[in-house]
Amino acid sequence: MGQVERERGLKKGTILQKAYRIKKIISTSELSNVYVVYHMKSKRTLILKEFFPQALAMRDLDNVMVICRRPTLKNKFEGLLDSFWQEASLHKELSHTNIIGYVDHFAENGTGYLVVDYCKGKTLDEYVLAQDELDLGTFLHHTVLPLFDGLDYLHKKGIIHRDIKPKNILITEAGHPVLIDFGSAIYFVSDEPKPIVTTEGYSPLEFYSGQSKQGVVSDIYSLAATLYYCLTKERPVDVAARVIEDTLPSIRTRNPDVPLLLANVIMWGLAVDPKKRCPTLKLFAAAIRAEHLIWKGKALFS
Numbered sequence: 258m259g260q261v262e263r264e265r266g267l268k269k270g271t272i273l274q275k276a277y278r279i280k281k282i283i284s285t286s287e288l289s290n291v292y293v294v295y296h297m298k299s300k301r302t303l304i305l306k307e308f309f310p311q312a313l314a315m316r317d318l319d320n321v322m323v324i325c326r327r328p329t330l331k332n333k334f335e336g337l338l339d340s341f342w343q344e345a346s347l348h349k350e351l352s353h354t355n356i357i358g359y360v361d362h363f364a365e366n367g368t369g370y371l372v373v374d375y376c377k378g379k380t381l382d383e384y385v386l387a388q389d390e391l392d393l394g395t396f397l398h399h400t401v402l403p404l405f406d407g408l409d410y411l412h413k414k415g416i417i418h419r420d421i422k423p424k425n426i427l428i429t430e431a432g433h434p435v436l437i438d439f440g441s442a443i444y445f446v447s448d449e450p451k452p453i454v455t456t457e458g459y460s461p462l463e464f465y466s467g468q469s470k471q472g473v474v475s476d477i478y479s480l481a482a483t484l485y486y487c488l489t490k491e492r493p494v495d496v497a498a499r500v501i502e503d504t505l506p507s508i509r510t511r512n513p514d515v516p517l518l519l520a521n522v523i524m525w526g527l528a529v530d531p532k533k534r535c536p537t538l539k540l541f542a543a544a545i546r547a548e549h550l551i552w553k554g555k556a557l558f559s
Contacts, residue, residue: 261518263395265285265290265309265311265316266282266285266290266292266307267282267290267292267307267320267321267353268320269280269281271321273294273305273363273365273366273370273533274361274363274365274370275295276297276298277294277295277296277297277303277305277370278295278297279292280292280293280294280295280302280307280326280416281293283304285309285311286301287311287312288308288309288310288337288341288440289306289307289341289440290306290309291304291305291306292304292305292306292307293305293375294372296338299302299523301375301480302375303360303372303373303374303375304373304374304375304376305370305371305372305373306322306370306371306372306373307368307369307370308323308337308338308341308368308369308370309323309368310337311428312326313325313326313330313333313334313337314326314334316370317367318324322366322367323366323367323368324367324515329456334517338368338369340452341369341440342362342369342439343372344371344439344440344442345359345362345369345371345495346362347360347416347439347442347444348362348371348373348439348442349361349413351410351414351416351439351516353406353407353409353410353411354407354433355403355404355406355407355410355433355434355435355436356407356411356435356436357373357374357375357376357408357427357435357436357437358373358374358481359371359372360372360373360374366549368415368529373437375454376427376429376435376437377429377430378427378428378430378435379427379428379430380423380424380425380427380428381400381423381426381427381428381434381483381487382423382424382425382486384428385423385486385487385490386490391487391488391553393548394423394549395432395515397545397549398434398488398549399432399433399549400428400433400434401434401484401545402546403433403434403543404426404436404480405538405541405542407434407435407458408421408434408436408476408538409538409539409542411436411442412473412538413478415444415445415446416442416443416444417440417442417443417445417471417472417473417475417490418436418441418442418473418479419441419442419443419454419464419471419476419479420438420440420441420442420454420456420459420477420479421436421459421476421482421483422456422459422479422482422483423479423487424457425437425438426483427470428446434442438482440454441454443471445471445472445475447471447505451465452467453465457492457495458482458492458493458494458495459479459482459492459493460478460479460484460520461474461475461478461479461496461529461531461534462494462496462497462500462529462530462531463475463531465496465497465549470531473533473537473538474534474535474536474537475531476514477534477535477536477537477538477541478526478527478528478531479532480526480541481522481523481524481525481526481535481541482526482527484523484526485508485523486526488508488512488515488523489508489512489515490513491511493505493527494506496529499529500529503529506522508523508524516534516545516548518544518548518550518551519544519545519548520546521544522535522541522544526541
């Protein structure tokens, strides 16, 4: 992390809410800073996310308070902060083994903070790149199927994540997946305009419009794109480049060792048209479970 990013973050040792002591800053984005913190009462290490829209905000002279760069940006700042509180409120309603645990959220220093569990491990992209060869059976059983369970739980609550990608999935030291970062999540039954947030290669076409119908099939696209990456170590062609002519290579073109059933369901999930996409997680998961059983049978007889 560069010096500029470190300078925009809170200094090591800063205490928030008389409870959370900053240990170090670990990442920054356009909208937030993320820290490892120590909770002094429980003696737990946790993750703290600070709302800090870098185009709109700056530190005051005390290097702690967050203020708007210009009075004309105040309304935009407040609107984005409202979205941050919505993320925190939504996350508070979630409790699942494969979803990062909510701890706390609060206002301080002119901005907002969200505290979640600390999960030791690697992001999915780091995990995949560290493998010389992915053990498909183990990967399907210990990583993919539990991730489906977490998403199914989310969808049954009427929520879609809207930012499923390898960097938003942590793999614990035991090999289990944990879904993180609910900054883009929404209740998909709402008719309100959706904020446009996209990630190249992983977002479906409907995420490029605030008025489009979004739902479970939207997360299915991102999930299929994530599995495509895991099995090929290459990000799928972005959906915007596939609208007129679909140039996405078949997953078996990039990795002939991917079993046919698994390859077909992933490509089904990556359909540009939402109506032609795999419609439910249950169908997708059934194909994954079938593939795992086939792998177990082969392993048994070999």
